[in-house]
Amino acid sequence: MGNALRFRDDTAHEEPAVTLDAFLGQTNATAVRLESDEDARKLIPQLGQLALIEVAFPKFRDGRGYSAARILREAGYTGELRAAGDVLVDQIPYMRRCGFDSFAPEADIDTDALERALSRYEHVYQKAADGRSPVWALRHG
């Protein structure tokens, strides 16, 4: 495992994440892990009880987790949303825009490179899950 990264002020959630099947079958879990081929919308009825959702990235090329994250944020989830697995420095800015606020990369992330990557773009073209105003909104503010 690489260095965990967290962009939240609350304390880290300690309860181990259960599988989606296990979560749907029991009522008291507060952390769940979503595999890349699992439907994030299945969590929506019970989002209120969750403090951590971990989304798996088995390969960095597998981009399903970006949609999963947005769907969860669009449904009002405010807990920790963690990208876990093949998470690389150049993917994290996109992940942040989709609503991820914590990362469990398989390999160490160069934190200097990450800081540069995250602060690089002053402007974005589209609305996403991070609350940034797209340039069309700035143009017509």
Added chain:
Amino acid sequence: MYKYDEFDQSIVDTRVAEFRDQVARRLAGEISEDQFKPLRLMNGLYLQLHAYMLRVAVPYGTLSSRQMRMLAHIARKYDRDYGHFTTRQNIQYNWIKLEDAPDILADLASVEMHAIQTSGNCIRNTTSDQFAGAAADEVTDPRPWAELLRQWSTFHPEFSYLPRKFKIAIVAAEEDRAAIKLHDIGLQLYNNDAGELGFRVFVGGGMGRTPMVAPVIREFLPTGDFLSYLEACLRVYNRYGRRDNIYKARIKILVHELGAAEYARQVEEEWAHVKTLGLDPPPGEFERIAAQFALPAFETGIADTVDRSDPDFAVWLDQNVKAHKQPGYAIVNISLKPVGGIPGDASSAQIDLMADLAETYSFDELRVTHAQNIVLPHVKKADLYTIWQKLVAADLASANLDLISDIIACPGLDYCSLANARSIPVAQKIAKRFEGLDRQRDLGELKLKISGCINACGHHHAGHIGILGVDRKGTENYQLLLGGSGAEDASLGRITGPGFDEDGVVDAIERAIEKYRTLRTDGERFLDTYRRVGMDPFKEAIYG
């Protein structure tokens, strides 16, 4: 033409800095080639057989003279003095050094250009009608919508690691000059019965090893829902497109496996949710963009006739010049298909010359076509003869637009690491065989397209005559297809039978064409005759 504002410029400049950082990390060995690959690919940089290839985006095929000159400058300074215009209205450079790539991007950014998302599994450069803004038959200029798409798709955080690449094309006329039904998403702007402008949305077309003509997913999409609806189309694809097999990962397979109706239902369901997120820009943003595509200041009351007394000029005029919507003006097509040349290639000097012509005679504007030619969209008829003379002097006056020697060909095994066979020498041999312009003109419109492998970059499925190069036990073999079309009457070509060697396929084409000449009725194109009589007579002529 669209002009960057401070926001656009800031994003493109930042991309240059970002890529410079990524290249530096790669050159320092901090990231592996495997990790670097998706980063460089997202920026149009491929590792080919002999060198890096850089693909530069020409959004919806529109260029200013200044931008065109920069393309020549790059060819001269960083490459071998030429560039290759592609079927996606882009330009490629074949001999790039990795360490030069950041400087090239900086040069491009200085003229409001980039190479963003010209490759990779993301939303690629949007293509459009090369006659947009000039065509007599369009309902509106599609390019402002294409520019909205460019901005929406640039660094889209959710759709940058799709199952596979994603190509969108947009037109606004009944005649489809952008092959929209062979794209992942094809958009046709039209006015409905109530007189409202909207889009007919086609999803799931494509070529490659499983070619498909896209079905209509939505008959009429109001313009105000444009981007949110596309967001829904892409989200369904990103979530459910296949990732287990690269050859089944394009959206056409998802649409085919689900069925168009079920895919459309899922999109509508997703869109009902997405529409609530406020993703569509306000009308004022479209108006801001559209204002920059206002018609140029055409002169009125000028001569609408042309002196045809020079017979060679008259041939070029009839073949390469098209009707403009403004009286007294015409659309000039510059063929990049001289006999013996490489389809789509132009030297730095030729690129500069075309830029000069555009500046002097075409309101500073050029277009790249998906057939790998160049267009001067707004030319005064009174200037046509002068322009033609200058084109003749630069070896750019081939009067073969849409004729058999106006061949689309991929780079093939001469450059491409994916290719199984060479495309360029076959194109050259066919052009040579049918060299006489009288013969070509007698055959009429005949779209011949060559791909050097199953990926179909040369659009062989959509050729009236298509050629697919394959590797058969270590030797190059060419399959022949008949009956494809990338136009509004889109269809997929069928393989005639066993393949041929390089010379054999040229002979086979000649036999098929001679058969067409005996079968055709007045005014019938090769494609029309094929559709009327079917494959059998051609098969007999070819294999007899």
